[in-house]
Structure formats: C-alpha cells, structure tokens
Amino acid sequence: MADPIEAAGPFILLIAQRVNSSAHDRRDWATVSCRRADFKVGRPMSKRVAVIGAGPSGLTAVKELLEEGHQPTCFERKPGIGGVFRFDERDGVVWDSCRLTSSGLLTAFSDFPVTHEQQEHMPARSYVSYLQRYCDHFGLNDRIQFNTTVESVTRDAESGWTVRTVASTGARHEEHYDAVAICSGLHQHPHLPAFPGQERFTGTIMHGSQYRRPAQVTGKRVLVVGAGESGGDIVEEIAHAAVETVLSLRRGVAVLPRKIGGVPNDYYTTRLQYSTAHWVFQTKNPKDRWRRAIYVALSWIVLLPFKLLETLFGGLGWLIRRGVFVPFQRPERRQKTLGRIRMGMYLRRLLDESGGTGWEQFATKTENFVRAIVNGHCRRVGPIAGASPRT
Numbered sequence: 203m204a205d206p207i208e209a210a211g212p213f214i215l216l217i218a219q220r221v222n223s224s225a226h227d228r229r230d231w232a233t234v235s236c237r238r239a240d241f242k243v244g245r246p247m248s249k250r251v252a253v254i255g256a257g258p259s260g261l262t263a264v265k266e267l268l269e270e271g272h273q274p275t276c277f278e279r280k281p282g283i284g285g286v287f288r289f290d291e292r293d294g295v296v297w298d299s300c301r302l303t304s305s306g307l308l309t310a311f312s313d314f315p316v317t318h319e320q321q322e323h324m325p326a327r328s329y330v331s332y333l334q335r336y337c338d339h340f341g342l343n344d345r346i347q348f349n350t351t352v353e354s355v356t357r358d359a360e361s362g363w364t365v366r367t368v369a370s371t372g373a374r375h376e377e378h379y380d381a382v383a384i385c386s387g388l389h390q391h392p393h394l395p396a397f398p399g400q401e402r403f404t405g406t407i408m409h410g411s412q413y414r415r416p417a418q419v420t421g422k423r424v425l426v427v428g429a430g431e432s433g434g435d436i437v438e439e440i441a442h443a444a445v446e447t448v449l450s451l452r453r454g455v456a457v458l459p460r461k462i463g464g465v466p467n468d469y470y471t472t473r474l475q476y477s478t479a480h481w482v483f484q485t486k487n488p489k490d491r492w493r494r495a496i497y498v499a500l501s502w503i504v505l506l507p508f509k510l511l512e513t514l515f516g517g518l519g520w521l522i523r524r525g526v527f528v529p530f531q532r533p534e535r536r537q538k539t540l541g542r543i544r545m546g547m548y549l550r551r552l553l554d555e556s557g558g559t560g561w562e563q564f565a566t567k568t569e570n571f572v573r574a575i576v577n578g579h580c581r582r583v584g585p586i587a588g589a590s591p592r593t
C-alpha cells in the first residue's frame with residue numbers, strides 16, 4: 203500500500219488523540235483532593251472552595267457547593283463557560299458544526315433537563331446555551347471569574363491551600379481556600395504525533411483541534427489520520443470540500459452509530475448492562491470461585507431472554523445484510539436498503555479488524571467516516587509507514 207505521507211500532496215491534516223490534561227495541569231497539584239465527605243451538610247463551618255475550570259464539571263461543582271452552604275469561587279482562563287464545547291475561532295477545541303456524540307437527554311444534569319429539541323445529539327453551541335441556562339437558573343454567574351488562570355495551588359502549613367491566579371491583564375493574585383476542586387478537563391491539550399518522513403512533507407500539518415470549517419480545506423488534498431470521534435466526524439465534512447480525502451487507519455475501529463433504530467444509541471444504556479462487578483472477571487483468588495459461579499449462573503437467568511432476542515435479531519440482521527428481502531422492495535426503497543447493507547458490512551469489517559468486540563474497547567460513536575468511505579467520498583489507506591504501533 204502506498205505511503206499516505208507521500209500520497210497526500212500539498213495538505214495534510216493530522217487528527218490525533220488529546221492528552222489527558224491532568225498530566226499538564228496538575229503538575230503542582232498532585233496532592234490536592236476534594237472529597238465530598240469534606241463538605242457534608244451539618245458541618246459547623248461553610249468552606250471557601252476554589253473551583254478550577256468552568257466547563258460542565260466545574261459548573262456543577264459550584265452549584266453543588268452552593269447548595270450545601272459553601273462559598274465557591276470558580277476560576278476560568280477563557281472568557282466564557284462551556285470548557286471544550288465553547289467555540290473559539292483561535293483558541294478553541296471544537297469545530298463550527300460539532301455535534302455531541304452523547305444524547306442531550308443523558309448529557310444533561312439530572313436536576314436540569316434539556317428542552318425537547320435538545321434531547322437528541324445537539325450542536326456543541328446548543329449545549330453551551332444549555333449550560334448558560336443552568337448558570338442562570340442556579341445563580342452561578344457571580345461565582346465565576348473569567349479570563350483568570352490558576353497558576354499554582356500549594357498546601358498551607360496549617361490547613362487549606364494557597365491558590366495563585368493570573369488575570370489576562372497580567373494582574374497576579376493569591377488567596378487562601380479551605381479546599382480546591384480541580385475541574386480543568388481531560389481534552390485541552392492536543393497531541394500531535396511525529397511521523398517518519400514528516401520533514402520532507404511540504405504541505406500544512408495541523409491537529410484536529412485547529413480545524414474549524416470546510417473552507418480551510420477547499421481545493422486541497424487531505425490526509426486525515428485516525429478515526430476517533432474527531433477524525434470520524436470531520437472526515438465526512440472535509441470529504442465534501444476537499445479535492446481528495448484519504449483516511450489513514452492503523453487498525454480497525456469499533457463503531458457505535460450515533461443512532462440505532464432511529465434513536466440515540468445511549469438511550470439503550472442500562473445499569474443492568476454495565477453493572478457487572480469487576481471482581482467477577484478480575485479476581486485471581488481461589489476463594490472467589492464459588493461466588494463467581496453463583497454470579498455467572500444468576501446473570502445467565504437474567505441475560506437469557508436478552509441473548510435469545512439478540513440471536514433472533516442477529517439472524518434477521520444477517521438475512522438483511524445479505525439482501526434477502528431486497529428483490530421484494532420498490533426501487534427507491536431498495537436503494538436505501540442496499541446503502542444500509544453496504545454500511546452494515548463495512549461496520550462489521552472494521553469491528554473484525556479492530557480485534558475485539560464492541561464491548562471490549564472504546565467505540566467511536568459516529569459512523570460519519572464510514573458513510574464517506576462507503577459512498578466513495580473518502581479513500582481508506584493503512585498506517586503511515588513507520589508510524590508507532592498502537593500501545
């Protein structure tokens with residue numbers, strides 16, 4: 203297979219994983235803790251708490267602290283709320299058309315539902331509006347200091363923490379707090395891997411977090427690396443604007459289509475499904491053998507009806523994928539069915555190549571890139587020669 207770096211031409215777009223920002227941001231804060239037990243209602247004193255970050259986690263931390271009678275101050279380095287989801291032309295993470303991969307229904311906080319229109323996969327902008335309504339409703343706005351970056355947090359000799367901040371004006375400030383809640387996010391720092399031969403490449407190299415809209419790639423030949431949710435979504439949009447779009451994958455992908463049976467895939471999430479105790483599979487202790495046998499036997503009683511249904515629908519799916527019903531359909535309907543069959547077969551192929559089942563790995567919760575490949579808008583190639591194998 204041709205080396206995609208050589209084949210890409212004048213433009214290259216690299217989509218890669220985002221580094222867990224805790225490694226960067228928690229440099230000096232490794233020992234800072236914020237346990238709920240420290241804030242129990244009924245404690246004699248309300249505490250002063252510094253909350254770092256006004257993304258979804260920081261906002262709900264502020265709201266909970268207020269409800270329990272504490273005095274939170276939230277520091278946010280950006281000029282607005284929303285964290286990752288806040289669109290920013292220069293310094294943002296999301297692209298203009300970014301849509302959530304989790305449904306509004308389940309992404310919303312349990313005590314503040316989304317509107318009816320936001321229940322499916324809302325645009326990131328719409329989610330930020332939801333968060334703004336959350337702030338207005340629970341009176342959080344006065345608690346947030348925007349354009350203020352927390353530089354360090356150090357433990358004080360007696361108790362509590364000294365929090366040092368710097369405002370965008372350059373003004374530095376330090377203050378004592380009883381506790382600190384670190385809500386600085388997981389997806390703030392892009393990771394751009396280096397590929398052998400990159401120095402010979404004359405086109406533009408950019409990370410997915412720098413992509414904003416299709417106009418950036420109009421008339422270019424684009425190589426996208428990776429089909430996580432960034433690559434998986436962006437590829438289809440790019441494929442409609444670029445002269446040629448090539449997707450490089452170093453392995454298969456477990457794909458969970460955004461919608462299954464016409465509804466967001468996470469509507470099928472159940473506690474039953476995800477509640478299998480870890481020790482059942484992980485324990486090496488012989489004493490657990492009986493407990494495990496009982497657990498597995500009981501699980502089967504619960505799972506049996508699901509397994510039967512799965513086999514029934516799996517069999518139907520097999521027949522549908524092989525087009526058994528197609529000859530009996532009207533032409534326009536037949537085209538749709540054939541399209542679905544091609545998608546289904548490609549999804550299956552990607553899962554087989556991923557070397558695991560859908561349950562054993564983090565799934566890409568968008569099928570947009572698969573549609574682009576199946577419809578011939580995007581060509582798939584293997585890994586860049588010499589690229590690091592997946593660890």
Ligand SMILES: Cc1cc2nc3c(=O)[nH]c(=O)nc-3n(C[C@H](O)[C@H](O)[C@H](O)COP(=O)(O)OP(=O)(O)OC[C@H]3O[C@@H](n4cnc5c(N)ncnc54)[C@H](O)[C@@H]3O)c2cc1C
Pocket residue numbers: 220227254255256257258259260277278279280283284285286287295296297300301302303304309350351352353385386387388389390432
């Ligand atoms: C493109 C994209 C789409 C995503 N879509 C989904 C989705 O559909 N559903 C889903 O559940 N998850 C999604 N995620 C994952 C998402 O990142 C997290 O679910 C969510 O952002 C977690 O919120 P958070 O508040 O913990 O962190 P963040 O949203 O990252 O917010 C952290 C905030 O802390 C601020 N901050 C950081 N350091 C400092 C500092 N030193 N001083 C002051 N402020 C600071 C940052 O500016 C930021 O505003 C997506 C991620 C990406 C990259």
Ligand SMILES: NC(=O)c1ccc[n+]([C@@H]2O[C@H](COP(=O)([O-])OP(=O)(O)OC[C@H]3O[C@@H](n4cnc5c(N)ncnc54)[C@H](OP(=O)(O)O)[C@@H]3O)[C@@H](O)[C@H]2O)c1
Pocket residue numbers: 217218219220300301302303304389395410427428429430431432433435452453585589590592
């Ligand atoms: N619309 C949305 O809601 C949305 C959009 C974007 C992101 N997100 C969220 O944001 C988080 C990050 O997602 P992401 O897609 O940005 O990153 P990601 O999930 O880490 O995916 C990175 C992709 O790049 C590939 N890759 C990484 N290093 C590579 C290398 N050296 N060589 C070749 N390929 C390499 C990976 O391949 P392997 O698979 O082989 O490792 C993977 O396909 C996730 O939690 C996701 O849910 C959500």
